[in-house]
Amino acid sequence: MVNFDYQTPTRLIFGKGVISNLPDVMKPLGKKILITYGGGSIKKIGLYDKVKELLKDFELFELSDIQPNPKYDPSVLDGVAICKKNDIDAILAVGGGSVLDCSKAIAAGAKYDGDPWDLISYKVLAKDALPIVDILTLAATGSEYDCGGVISRTETNDKIGYMDPHLFPVCSILDPTYTFTVSKKQTAAGCADAMNHVIEQYFAEETTLLNDGFCEATLKSLMHNTKIALEHPDDYQARAELMLDCTYGCNGILSLGNSPSGWPCHAIEHALSAYYDITHGEGLAIITPKWMNHILNDRTVDRFVKYGVNVFGIDHALEKYEIAKQAIQATYDFFKSIGIPMTLHEVGIDESRIDEMAHHIAVNEGLDQADQTYVPLSENDIADILRASL
Amino acid sequence: MVNFDYQTPTRLIFGKGVISNLPDVMKPLGKKILITYGGGSIKKIGLYDKVKELLKDFELFELSDIQPNPKYDPSVLDGVAICKKNDIDAILAVGGGSVLDCSKAIAAGAKYDGDPWDLISYKVLAKDALPIVDILTLAATGSEYDCGGVISRTETNDKIGYMDPHLFPVCSILDPTYTFTVSKKQTAAGCADAMNHVIEQYFAEETTLLNDGFCEATLKSLMHNTKIALEHPDDYQARAELMLDCTYGCNGILSLGNSPSGWPCHAIEHALSAYYDITHGEGLAIITPKWMNHILNDRTVDRFVKYGVNVFGIDHALEKYEIAKQAIQATYDFFKSIGIPMTLHEVGIDESRIDEMAHHIAVNEGLDQADQTYVPLSENDIADILRASL
Numbered sequence: 001m002v003n004f005d006y007q008t009p010t011r012l013i014f015g016k017g018v019i020s021n022l023p024d025v026m027k028p029l030g031k032k033i034l035i036t037y038g039g040g041s042i043k044k045i046g047l048y049d050k051v052k053e054l055l056k057d058f059e060l061f062e063l064s065d066i067q068p069n070p071k072y073d074p075s076v077l078d079g080v081a082i083c084k085k086n087d088i089d090a091i092l093a094v095g096g097g098s099v100l101d102c103s104k105a106i107a108a109g110a111k112y113d114g115d116p117w118d119l120i121s122y123k124v125l126a127k128d129a130l131p132i133v134d135i136l137t138l139a140a141t142g143s144e145y146d147c148g149g150v151i152s153r154t155e156t157n158d159k160i161g162y163m164d165p166h167l168f169p170v171c172s173i174l175d176p177t178y179t180f181t182v183s184k185k186q187t188a189a190g191c192a193d194a195m196n197h198v199i200e201q202y203f204a205e206e207t208t209l210l211n212d213g214f215c216e217a218t219l220k221s222l223m224h225n226t227k228i229a230l231e232h233p234d235d236y237q238a239r240a241e242l243m244l245d246c247t248y249g250c251n252g253i254l255s256l257g258n259s260p261s262g263w264p265c266h267a268i269e270h271a272l273s274a275y276y277d278i279t280h281g282e283g284l285a286i287i288t289p290k291w292m293n294h295i296l297n298d299r300t301v302d303r304f305v306k307y308g309v310n311v312f313g314i315d316h317a318l319e320k321y322e323i324a325k326q327a328i329q330a331t332y333d334f335f336k337s338i339g340i341p342m343t344l345h346e347v348g349i350d351e352s353r354i355d356e357m358a359h360h361i362a363v364n365e366g367l368d369q370a371d372q373t374y375v376p377l378s379e380n381d382i383a384d385i386l387r388a389s390l
Numbered sequence: 391m392v393n394f395d396y397q398t399p400t401r402l403i404f405g406k407g408v409i410s411n412l413p414d415v416m417k418p419l420g421k422k423i424l425i426t427y428g429g430g431s432i433k434k435i436g437l438y439d440k441v442k443e444l445l446k447d448f449e450l451f452e453l454s455d456i457q458p459n460p461k462y463d464p465s466v467l468d469g470v471a472i473c474k475k476n477d478i479d480a481i482l483a484v485g486g487g488s489v490l491d492c493s494k495a496i497a498a499g500a501k502y503d504g505d506p507w508d509l510i511s512y513k514v515l516a517k518d519a520l521p522i523v524d525i526l527t528l529a530a531t532g533s534e535y536d537c538g539g540v541i542s543r544t545e546t547n548d549k550i551g552y553m554d555p556h557l558f559p560v561c562s563i564l565d566p567t568y569t570f571t572v573s574k575k576q577t578a579a580g581c582a583d584a585m586n587h588v589i590e591q592y593f594a595e596e597t598t599l600l601n602d603g604f605c606e607a608t609l610k611s612l613m614h615n616t617k618i619a620l621e622h623p624d625d626y627q628a629r630a631e632l633m634l635d636c637t638y639g640c641n642g643i644l645s646l647g648n649s650p651s652g653w654p655c656h657a658i659e660h661a662l663s664a665y666y667d668i669t670h671g672e673g674l675a676i677i678t679p680k681w682m683n684h685i686l687n688d689r690t691v692d693r694f695v696k697y698g699v700n701v702f703g704i705d706h707a708l709e710k711y712e713i714a715k716q717a718i719q720a721t722y723d724f725f726k727s728i729g730i731p732m733t734l735h736e737v738g739i740d741e742s743r744i745d746e747m748a749h750h751i752a753v754n755e756g757l758d759q760a761d762q763t764y765v766p767l768s769e770n771d772i773a774d775i776l777r778a779s780l
Contacts, residue, residue: 001566001630003405008398014647015393176391208631209614213607221599240391241598244647253643257404257634 001257008251011171022054029131030089036063036103038095070102072153079106093134097141101149104167129166137178139242140190142249144172159274176240188338189281191226196284197249206259216310262373267365271357278347285335290388292328295375358383391647398641401561412444419521420479422449426493428485460492462543469496483524487531491539494557519556527568529632530580532639534562549664566630578728579671581616586674587639596649606700652763657755661747668737675725680778682718685765748773
């Protein structure tokens with residue numbers, strides 16, 4: 001088991017109607033609140049009005065139109081400017097992972113004198129950040145329970161995941177009923193995102209019985225409940241379990257003491273959505289089975305066997321490689337079954353920029369480092385995985 | 391799924407040699423540190439000297455001889471007196487769950503003007519507490535990652551579990567090598583304690599696929615690794631995994647969103663160790679299968695089936711009650727196989743005070759409340775379970 005240093009101080013208030021806690025949660029943080037949100041779906045479900053009503057005693061500011069794959073320019077820059085100009089005390093992010101990720105970058109940028117990109121690109125470590133509270137409307141990224149975010153910078157095709165312990169939300173308000181109206185496409189993409197978070201941690205050289213079991217349970221719960229939620233979007237139990245499943249995705253609790261895995265599918269997918277602005281979860285679902293095929297070998301086959309037997313119930317009496325191949329196929333089939341387009345062509349990506357992306361990934365993501373990655377990937381490996389995904 | 395409000399802010403620093411972080415962890419907390427410990431095993435393994443050396447720049451005070459089933463009088467009272475007299479800034483608990491539980495009561499008592507029993511008995515809610523750091527030497531109670539403790543008061547036969555959010559340790563320093571010298575008896579009792587923590591949460595009316603999976607993984611890891619640790623006390627991987635397994639036992643993360651279970655075996659066992667001062671984990675191991683037998687019925691049988699199939703690998707094709715009975719027997723057999731005395735007689739308890747204890751439990755533990763307990767237990771039920779355990 002590998003040494004670790006773990007802390008997740010975020011408070012989770014979970015369940016139907018828990019938004020009533022909002023004023024008490026915000027009160028200790030100050031008077032001037034920046035509310036951040038996306039394209040307006042929070043208005044359609046009445047959440048925007050509810051928030052305004054509950055916070056009528058606060059001084060409210062707004063940043064709207066935060067996009068999926070949230071952008072440094074304009075969203076982060078605009079948010080930081082609002083915070084600095086108005087001396088904002090705290091940020092309330094209302095939306096999914098993109099709104100929250102963007103809000104984290106704003107929270108750090110607001111307390112930094114230079115260009116926020118210095119922080120996102122780790123040129124400078126954040127010394128402080130505004131406190132963040134979120135009201136989640138999409139189960140997917142796990143940003144509500146971690147200190148990280150992913151920000152895209154269009155002109156350089158950069159999509160960078162950054163983490164900083166100042167960026168744990170103070171409190172995440174998690175009401176599964178806010179996800180009832182999430183579309184089939186986004187429900188499926190959220191499931192794929194969360195499943196990939198687990199898979200990235202499960203496929204590591206050194207793991208534990210405990211972590212493996214936690215990961216397997218999370219995967220099974222995600223698959224089972226996504227099927228229900230797609231058929232019955234307002235099934236509370238399914239939406240609630242999905243929301244909690246996703247929460248554990250990225251704060252490390254599923255892999256405490258595991259050796260580093262390198263999160264290779266994320267590293268690869270970040271380039272896809274940086275270059276083509278595709279839906280992150282769909283990109284991950286397309287890449288994952290192809291990455292699995294690529295890394296299956298005598299050193300990794302036992303991991304695939306455990307995955308296949310414990311997650312998909314494949315007969316453990318079969319030959320090892322047969323189990324592994326069935327497990328990879330089952331992964332593909334599940335994503336396909338929930339309606340995800342399973343080729344890059346279907347999401348509008350052709351082979352024209354494959355080599356360019358593979359180079360970008362190889363230069364920026366460090367996937368060739370043997371001590372940091374389950375199976376190191378060269379630029380050629382990355383290009384092969386991308387081509388297999390076309 | 392039931393609404394919940396969850397937060398565990400404790401930092402976990404885990405692994406071989408992580409004690410080197412101690413000065414940095416203590417520094418922000420103040421200069422005057424009360425070190426609390428038990429009977430001196432920390433001196434035998436060199437940990438006491440190491441702590442003194444690392445904290446040579448602090449002003450150190452000591453409270454030693456904290457007993458298993460830690461006592462209000464003298465330990466809590468003495469500790470509070472030392473803190474008040476010397477204006478202690480923080481407590482460093484070095485030992486197992488008993489030392490830590492006692493230190494939590496001291497931490498709250500030190501910031502309260504009245505009798506600390508007011509806090510422990512919930513007559514008064516704590517408004518503040520001294521910060522606590524711990525260096526764990528025994529994997530069992532999970533006190534290193536929760537805000538609760540259990541304190542015994544000999545003259546009234548009270549053993550009370552109390553919780554207060556001020557009592558989360560600031561940081562738990564978890565080095566599995568400190569548990570290499572834990573005796574077979576205590577290793578087994580620690581495993582039984584931790585297993586029971588999981589079982590108490592698993593047996594609930596409303597659960598989730600996720601929580602069930604987390605619980606099953608924790609139970610399987612505990613059983614597998616205890617067997618290894620008993621045979622090879624210095625197997626790092628086994629001791630490390632046991633330490634992490636136990637950490638999750640009591641902070642609620644294994645049952646977020648589950649309906650209340652009532653923790654009946656704990657409620658019953660607390661009376662056993664209050665009256666007879668037996669080893670807590672052994673008392674739990676004795677009670678658990680008898681409680682299971684007592685509550686097995688048409689409403690609960692499916693839960694036992696899931697437990698039997700997923701934890702012990704019992705054939706799911708068998709008849710439901712057959713699986714349930716095999717699962718209960720397997721629970722008993724496992725505890726027996728790790729050397730736990732499995733009758734109350736073996737731990738020095740006869741039938742003379744059964745009715746008195748049953749009455750004490752019935753009056754104080756609220757196990758008859760249908761909305762708070764998986765299967766409500768009357769005074770007669772409790773007496774039956776105790777008699778079956780003789």
